[in-house]
Amino acid sequence: MDPLTIHRRSLSPAVLDAVAGAAGDAPSGHTTHGVGALGEALAVHHLVGEDGLELLARNWRAGHGELRGELDVVVRDPRTDTLVVVEVKTRRDAARFGGALTAVHPRQAARLRRLTTSFVRDAGLRPARLRLDLVAIDLGRNATLHHVPDAL
Numbered sequence: 001m002d003p004l005t006i007h008r009r010s011l012s013p014a015v016l017d018a019v020a021g022a023a024g025d026a027p028s029g030h031t032t033h034g035v036g037a038l039g040e041a042l043a044v045h046h047l048v049g050e051d052g053l054e055l056l057a058r059n060w061r062a063g064h065g066e067l068r069g070e071l072d073v074v075v076r077d078p079r080t081d082t083l084v085v086v087e088v089k090t091r092r093d094a095a096r097f098g099g100a101l102t103a104v105h106p107r108q109a110a111r112l113r114r115l116t117t118s119f120v121r122d123a124g125l126r127p128a129r130l131r132l133d134l135v136a137i138d139l140g141r142n143a144t145l146h147h148v149p150d151a152l
Helices: 013-023 032-050 106-123
Strands: 007-010 054-064 067-077 082-091 129-138 144-148
Touching: 013 032, 032 054, 032 067, 032 082, 032 129, 032 144, 054 106, 067 106, 082 106, 106 129
Parallel strands: 082 129
Antiparallel strands: 007 144, 054 067, 067 082, 129 144
16 A cells, blocks of 8 residues: 555445444434544444455553553554554534544644554554554545545
């Protein structure tokens, strides 16, 4: 996967409904939690179902010491033994709330790196490579998913 490329996918209403139904969420994602859960389910559908990655964890939480937080999705690329930690950002209305691609701040990226180190240590993993990706999903009339490898 070219790290300089943003992979863009249009999300059809059928895909939105199918993934939302499988995740137990309403397709419209009426609550903030519902929007986030739908976004994570769409990201996993894309990463596992379309890109062929192996799901290792969803919503992994660290809560020990000063390090607290969550990793949205952790997957592994079996072809390259790459551990991929994915931050998922979902926006209901990009025109009103700003696009999901603009939703990660440098301080959050630094925290995600620390959380990733903790995950790798706690899981006893030794991947050949590590990558921090962003999956940004804009819901609405023309729903789209952007997968940005090595974004963080």
